[in-house]
Amino acid sequence: MVPMSAQSPPQPQYATHHVTNQAPPLAPYDASDDPALLEGLRREGAGWAEADVRRLGLRAGGEEAQEWGELANRHEPELRTHDRYGHRVDEVEFHPSWHHLMRTAVAEGLAGAPWGDDRPGAHVARTAGGLVWGHTEAGHGCPTSMTYAAVPALRAQPDLAEVYEPLLTSRAYDPGLRVPTEKPGLLAGMGMTEKQGGSDVRTNTTVATPTGEPGVYTLRGHKWFTSAPMCDVFLVLAQAPAGLSCFLVPRVLPDGSRNVFRIQRLKDKLGNRSNASSEPEFDRTVAWLVGPEGRGVKTIIEMVNCTRLDCVMSSATLMRKTLVEAGHHARHRSAFGARLAEQPLMRNVLADLALESEAATTLTLRLAGAADRAVRGDAGERAFRRIATAVGKYWVTKRGPAFTAEALECLGGNGYVEDSGMPRHYREAPLLSIWEGSGNVNALDVLRALGREPGTAEALFTELAHARGADARLDAAVAGLRKQIAETGQVGARRLVERMALVLQASLLVRHAPHPVADAFCATRLGGDWGFAFGTLPAGTDLDTILDRALPGGA
Missing domain, CATH: 2.40.110.20 (Butyryl-CoA Dehydrogenase, subunit A; domain 2)
Structure with a gap:
């Protein structure tokens, strides 16, 4: 006879049905498994x-x-x-x-x-x-x-x-x-x-x-x-x-x-x-x-740099948290005869989300590194931090609401109820693009830095130069960015800052991420082979490598 302590806990039983095909609770899990x-x-x-x-x-x-x-x-x-x-x-x-x-x-x-x-x-x-x-x-x-x-x-x-x-x-x-x-x-x-x-x-x-x-x-x-x-x-x-x-x-x-x-x-x-x-x-x-x-505004400028970094960090955290939740659900939920995580279209969605999450996390830590070295007197890192933090604040926080909505959708109706926790994350996401200056404020701040502090543009291109020659799509995007900066006024500020963010993220992934991750990011975010919604990665994308890297315990 099996001891009571070793038996599985009794499963809920109802007069009409047994509860099946529901994902178990995610917790406990390792939030640092990334x-x-x-x-x-x-x-x-x-x-x-x-x-x-x-x-x-x-x-x-x-x-x-x-x-x-x-x-x-x-x-x-x-x-x-x-x-x-x-x-x-x-x-x-x-x-x-x-x-x-x-x-x-x-x-x-x-x-x-x-x-x-x-x-x-x-x-x-x-x-x-x-x-x-x-x-x-x-x-x-x-x-x-x-x-x-x-x-x-x-x-x-x-x-x-x-x-x-x-x-x-x-x-x-x-x-x-x-x-x-x-x-x-x-x-x-x-x-x-x-x-x-x-x-x-x-x-x-x-x-x-x-x-x-x-x-x-x-x-x-x-x-x-x-x-x-x-x-x-x-x-x-x-x-x-x-x-x-x-x-x-x-x-x-x-x-x-x-x-x-x-x-x-x-x-x-x-x-x-x-x-x-x-x-x-x-x-x-x-x-x-x-x-x-x-001199009140000048006094709080350093404060603004810190809180904007935290906006980027918090958006990246929400992306990662909701991706983990979506991946966990997809690995345990079956539909049409197979686990969701095994079905090609769901894998495309999860992999696309994984690319966005990794790009946000990598940029966040690069900004933190710049902040750390700027505090210690590195003038080049101070100039890079000045422009890259505003760029990251604009773009990563803008991606947050769309990302959390897509991750929520991976859970279907289960994700739309409060018990799942996903609605709380979804309501949180828009805050980060509003706090410490909305999108327009940050886009205009980037223009201000480019116009009044010319060293910031060169600091950005110095950073991008570290990836020169590694990807033709990235090289072309960097060349086009120089021209775009020279020609852009206030009306085109959002388009410019979006492009700056994508080029910066791509350069970091090309240098530091596995090739399938960087290649898929460049193909979609820079090469244009990407649809409006998440889950439109092109045929031939190495979904297995991307998902094995992104989801705790593999995909």
């Missing part, structure tokens, strides 16, 4: 972090962490403006799963930690960690991203950086509003946009009035989209006497009193539901000047 990710990690100088990334990948794909992500989105944050006695408190309450996710992310160095790590590749290691931990839930990546991005901006004011940087780079997660300098670690948020301007922050009307104390101001005005309002400190743009300036606003003042930070409401968003996005008002709110008066 050759493109691990190869890029090593190539960009952070091979020393591979063991940590692999460990985090196993945790991200585990049943517990996957449940945290689902629960954090199901039980959305709640605004509490007043306590039971009528005192204004302006606090947001989160489900415990949110705190589990945040605690892990901060402890694993996915917030400000790289700025306190002198090892080459520290910023690459953080990005790789985000690519795997993001398989859990996207919303909590917002406060970790803003904390990461706040550090270089804060360095424009050395006296404030001396106080706050050690806390922002800490790996300690300590929620709750208290005096910042009395906590072991801090999180930073941002308050940039207002109702009337959005990305056009120069139209901001929030006023900063100097006090008698040097560097200290009071703010009066509103912000339209300030995420993670329970962060400890915020970088805020406001109009000072000399023009638009950047300020540090703590939620709690040094004497322990609450700073004025009236949360009018939380946004009812399409996705990103676990993360609280708010509309705060300032009224005699105490703030400290960061950088010179009138």
Whole structure:
């Protein structure tokens, strides 16, 4: 007799039918089981972090962490403006799963930690960690991203950086509003946009009035989209006497009193539901000047580079997560006498998605490598980062919604129900092309860089030259890109930036990916042998090699 402990669990039985032909749960799985990710990690100088990334990948794909992500989105944050006695408190309450996710992310160095790590590749290691931990839930990546991005901006004011940087780079997660300098670690948020301007922050009307104390101001005005309002400190743009300036606003003042930070409401968003996005008002709110008066945009430029990189990373993560889900379903689901993963047309769809995912991941890690080397003083990498990050932000985030829709469709009706998790990913995808500047903002930023910073174009072509001669289609595309840059005005900006992104991705794959991957990408994205929808790879494409590389456990 077989012991009870060794028997298979009983299968659900109903009076009318048995449950068959359904994919088992994906979790537990290894979110770091991705050759493109691990190869890029090593190539960009952070091979020393591979063991940590692999460990985090196993945790991200585990049943517990996957449940945290689902629960954090199901039980959305709640605004509490007043306590039971009528005192204004302006606090947001989160489900415990949110705190589990945040605690892990901060402890694993996915917030400000790289700025306190002198090892080459520290910023690459953080990005790789985000690519795997993001398989859990996207919303909590917002406060970790803003904390990461706040550090270089804060360095424009050395006296404030001396106080706050050690806390922002800490790996300690300590929620709750208290005096910042009395906590072991801090999180930073941002308050940039207002109702009337959005990305056009120069139209901001929030006023900063100097006090008698040097560097200290009071703010009066509103912000339209300030995420993670329970962060400890915020970088805020406001109009000072000399023009638009950047300020540090703590939620709690040094004497322990609450700073004025009236949360009018939380946004009812399409996705990103676990993360609280708010509309705060300032009224005699105490703030400290960061950088010179009138130079607010210049002060936050480095912050923008960081958050745009994280947009690319998050889109690449969503692509990878939904591809893994689609591949898992296709390997277990049968239709018309065969597994879906064995049927030629489904294999074409999955392989096409795999190409897009690998191109996004490879570009993300190349951008992280450029960021890491730029921080360490490499001027060429700084110029490349300047233009390539804007290009990547435009294109990869644009591909995200179409990609997640196609991956969802691979599950059929099963993918359209909330229990599958795919609708949550689908709702998340459009955010990344909106956050930190929509498509037009990024396309215009690329034109601005090309026109005002000529070194950026040469940095891009220097990068592309590393693949010269390896693929005739790529060589032709690079030659055509030079001409296109010279002739393009604002009306053609999107077409130009799309072409720049595809050429850059192709060059990276030609240099670093297996030949079948690079060949299929160049044939379709550059050679024009590609339809509008995913799943139109040409006959003769080596689908087996592409899928064996892309899907955990092979295809």
